[in-house]
Amino acid sequence: MSQRHESQSQxxxxxxxxxxxxxxxxxxxxxxxCIELLxxxxxxxxxxxxxxxxxxxxxxxxxLARRAVADCPTLALRLVTPD
Amino acid sequence: MTAPEFAAxxxxxxxxxxxxxxxxxxxxxxxxxHIHRYGPLPRFGAPTELIAEVEQSGLTxxxxxxxxxxxxxxxxxxxxxxxxxxxxxxxxxxxNGSESEPLSSKDAVLLRLAPHLVLDGIALCAxxxxxxxxxxxxxxxxxxxxxxxxxxxxxxxRSSLLRVQVTETPAGYLSGQETALINVLNGGxxxxxxxxxxxxxxGAHRRPTLVLNVxxxxxxxxxxxxxxxxxxxxxxxxxxxxxxxxxxxxxxxxGVREIPLGTPLGEVLRRxxxxxxxxxxxxxGYFGTWVELPAASSVPVSEPGLRTAGAALxxxxxxxxxxxxxxxxxxARITGFLARxxxxxxxxxxNGLPALAEAMHHIAFGQPSPExxxxxxxxTVLLPRRGACHLPDGAAGLVASALRVFAADLAKHTGSGPCxxxxxxxxxxxxxxxxxxxxxxx
Numbered sequence: 286m287s288q289r290h291e292s293q294s295q296x297x298x299x300x301x302x303x304x305x306x307x308x309x310x311x312x313x314x315x316x317x318x319c320i321e322l323l324x325x326x327x328x329x330x331x332x333x334x335x336x337x338x339x340x341x342x343x344x345x346x347x348x349l350a351r352r353a354v355a356d357c358p359t360l361a362l363r364l365v366t367p368d
Numbered sequence: 369m370t371a372p373e374f375a376a377x378x379x380x381x382x383x384x385x386x387x388x389x390x391x392x393x394x395x396x397x398x399x400x401x402h403i404h405r406y407g408p409l410p411r412f413g414a415p416t417e418l419i420a421e422v423e424q425s426g427l428t429x430x431x432x433x434x435x436x437x438x439x440x441x442x443x444x445x446x447x448x449x450x451x452x453x454x455x456x457x458x459x460x461x462x463x464n465g466s467e468s469e470p471l472s473s474k475d476a477v478l479l480r481l482a483p484h485l486v487l488d489g490i491a492l493c494a495x496x497x498x499x500x501x502x503x504x505x506x507x508x509x510x511x512x513x514x515x516x517x518x519x520x521x522x523x524x525x526r527s528s529l530l531r532v533q534v535t536e537t538p539a540g541y542l543s544g545q546e547t548a549l550i551n552v553l554n555g556g557x558x559x560x561x562x563x564x565x566x567x568x569x570x571g572a573h574r575r576p577t578l579v580l581n582v583x584x585x586x587x588x589x590x591x592x593x594x595x596x597x598x599x600x601x602x603x604x605x606x607x608x609x610x611x612x613x614x615x616x617x618x619x620x621x622x623g624v625r626e627i628p629l630g631t632p633l634g635e636v637l638r639r640x641x642x643x644x645x646x647x648x649x650x651x652x653g654y655f656g657t658w659v660e661l662p663a664a665s666s667v668p669v670s671e672p673g674l675r676t677a678g679a680a681l682x683x684x685x686x687x688x689x690x691x692x693x694x695x696x697x698x699x700a701r702i703t704g705f706l707a708r709x710x711x712x713x714x715x716x717x718x719n720g721l722p723a724l725a726e727a728m729h730h731i732a733f734g735q736p737s738p739e740x741x742x743x744x745x746x747x748t749v750l751l752p753r754r755g756a757c758h759l760p761d762g763a764a765g766l767v768a769s770a771l772r773v774f775a776a777d778l779a780k781h782t783g784s785g786p787c788x789x790x791x792x793x794x795x796x797x798x799x800x801x802x803x804x805x806x807x808x809x810x
Contacts, residue, residue: 309562310562310713310714310715310717310755311561313714330754331719331750332715332716332719334715334716334754336750336754
């Protein structure tokens with residue numbers, strides 16, 4: 286929870302609209318590629334489905350995040366910039 | 369006698385009394401009686417006038433989401449202007465009276481007794497957002513027939529420009545969910561879809577779509593006539609106006625009643641004829657949250673009020689649990705029902721809800737080990753916000769509140785197995801096979 290608050294305040298203080306990861310749970314079939322590529326932000330639930338850390342993707346992980354999005358076999362993972 | 373013209377009444381009527389704003393009595397209001405009671409539908413100079421009035425009223429959605437209705441109207445009106453500049457009538461209005469929540473009957477009662485108030489709201493909102501097409505969804509074949517007749521009864525020029533189609537919502541707990549309804553209108557199955565796109569941007573027929581609960585629309589019809597200050601003259605500052613609630617359980621006068629939002633829970637239950645002592649109230653229905661009695665008696669019945677007690681008003685269900693019942697067993701049965709309602713589209717819900725139901729069954733009807741209790745607690749944290757719709761959130765919230773409110777029972781079950789009340793059988797009805805219960809009577 287504290288992590289979430291921290292990242293939210295970072296976003297509002299910086300006034301930068303940083304992208305967040307989002308998964309379409311209907312499309313996701315638990316291939317687990319994103320979990321392997323980006324364990325800093327994506328962990329697994331007991332059934333192999335991804336659990337995303339809420340909040341914006343830190344700058345140093347954005348390349349990996351884009352890679353995870355591109356490698357998702359069902360195109361379920363995406364990077365969105367909140368409005 | 370000829371049918372009255374919709375806008376033919378010449379004088380505006382004084383506003384209806386508080387707590388009888390939406391429902392006047394036990395008989396359906398004909399169009400003539402409706403106009404006699406509320407006066408004619410006012411005309412607005414510019415569509416945005418109504419939107420501003422609704423924004424000032426503080427009206428929030430009465431279908432469970434409690435989203436500000438004015439903001440929704442404005443979002444659809446703006447999306448319509450962006451997507452179809454210069455073209456009027458390109459948006460769609462969806463009036464949701466589906467009410468799939470088994471314990472709720474307020475939408476069915478409203479549609480039966482005050483159909484023209486809902487139809488007024490549809491006409492006004494269609495004009496405000498620039499829609500030429502509206503769909504009114506309701507469960508139950510008899511009510512859809514009565515509604516179709518009510519639409520025929522209206523013959524004004526204003527309403528004839530708008531096509532309103534009444535449709536029976538497919539059976540199933542999730543089919544009344546707004547993206548599921550839109551999916552049906554677009555030729556798909558009655559299952560929730562992933563958001564975005566939001567219905568306001570791209571909904572039915574890929575057009576900007578306003579989805580409002582039927583009670584919300586009825587309130588719009590009153591705000592248009594009597595204004596935002598009148599609407600706010602009852603209720604709480606943070607939750608203005610009245611709302612329909614469905615009270616069930618061991619009360620002398622169960623059923624639907626209109627209450628000023630913010631009325632203390634104990635007062636609402638007393639008016640419904642609760643005279644015996646009771647242990648808890650399930651607020652919001654099977655999707656909802658338990659609160660403990662008498663501790664929660666002073667909690668205001670409103671979204672912000674119930675939030676202070678870790679609960680939510682949802683679609684307005686208040687189900688009283690008598691002393692002679694086991695809250696854990698009730699929760700286990702409801703969790704089983706919710707698990708059966710999963711559309712199976714999303715992995716966390718497809719796997720997590722049966723796991724949650726099985727563990728809750730063990731807690732209620734077996735002698736739970738600390739591991740089982742820890743597992744349930746983990747699931748209540750793991751499931752929220754993991755599905756396309758809010759079914760996993762609802763199930764997790766229900767179970768988390770049960771573990772909190774029935775903590776003493778949980779200790780008893782852990783120590784010596786199921787309590788004496790478990791064998792007595794269910795107090796709250798759980799529909800078999802998850803199909804819709806008949807709600808034709810209030």
